Amino acid sequence: MSIIAVGSLAFDSIKTPVGKKDRVLGGSLTHFSNAAYFLSRPKLIGVVGNDFTEKEWEFIRSKSEALDGVEVLLEEKSFFWEGYYSEDFDTAHTVKTELNAFAKFAPRLPENYKAKGDILFLANIDPVIQKQVALQCGHCHLKVLDTMNFWIQNAPDALAEAFDAVDAIVINEGEAFLLTGEKSILKAVEKLLKPHFQFIILKRGSNGVMVFGKDFIVSLPAYPVRKVIDPTGAGDSFAGAFMSYLDAKKVKKINREVVKKAAAYGTVVASFAIEDFGVDGINKAAKADIESRFREFEKIASF
Secondary structure, eight states: OOOOEEEEOEEEEETTTEEEEEEEEHHHHHHHHHHHHTOOOOOEEEEEETOHHHHHHHHHHHOOOOEEEEOTTTOOOEEOOOOOOOOOSSEEEEEEEEEOOGGGGOOOOOOGGGOOEEEEEEEEHHHHHHHHEEEEEEEEOOEEEEOHHHHHHHHHHHHHHHHTTSSEEEEEHHHHHHHOOSSSSSHHHHHHHHTTOSSSEEHHHHHOOOOOOOOOOEEEEEOOOOOOOOOOTHHHHHHHHHHHHHHTOOOOOOOOHHHHHHHHHHHHHHHTTSSSTTHHHHHHHOOHHHHHHHHHHHHHHOO
C-alpha cells in the first residue's frame, strides 16, 4: 500500500498576529506530505513553475515516495497565495491568489502509481480535476476528497459528480451547512452520509475534529498548544497524518477504533504545524516528539 496525493505545490506569503513570512514553501501537497512523512511517503501529483529551486525540490523529494506525477511548466511561475490571520487565528483572509502554473494543471497517473490497494487523497482543488483523477484510480481501495465553500457555491454539479467518485470527504461545519441546507451538524452529516460515504471528517479549527461513519461518531478536541504561530496548512497536515496512519496500519475496514486513532494522530501532528510558519513546525519535530505528544493526547482525550 501507499498513498497517492493530488494537490498544489506553492509559495505562500503569510501574516499572523505574531509575525510575517514572505514566499515560504506551501501548498496542500507540501503540507500533506510533510505530515505523512513520519509513517508514510506519498506519491505526488501536482504542477510547479520555473521558480522551484533545488532547495524546494530537495524538501519535496525527501518527503515523498515518487514525483513522477509532478509536472514542471518552465514558462510559468508556481501557484502563489498571500493572506493574513486575525487575532483568533481561525480564519484565513486572502489578499492575493495567483494560479500561474496551476491554471494549466492536467493531472496524469503514471504507471508506477497503479499498485493495487493504494489509497487516494484529493486535496482542495477544482472538482472536475478531482473526478478525473478519482476515475483513473480504480485500483485504490479508499478515496478521500477535500473541498471548500468556493466549489460548493460555484461548481455544485461538478462537486456532486466528484463526490460520487470517492468514499469520504473532508469539510468544515460551514461547508456542511452549505452542502445540505441544514443548520444542525448531525442532520447535515446524516444527509451527506446516506447516499455517498464511508465517513466524513468535519474540521472544527481550534475546536478540534469530528469524524462521522455509518455507525459511529468520533469527537476529539484540538491539542492544546501554548503559542500559535501560523495555522496555514494545518488542515492538510491533519489529512496527511490521518491518511498515513491508515496506510501504515494497512487498514482495509473503517471502524470507530481505527478512525479514532487516526484522527488523534492527525490532531497531534497538526499541532506541530501551527507552532511555526509554513512547513517548519512539523519539519523540526522528531518522530519521538510526535510519539510523546500522542501519548500525552491519549490522556487528555480519553476517559
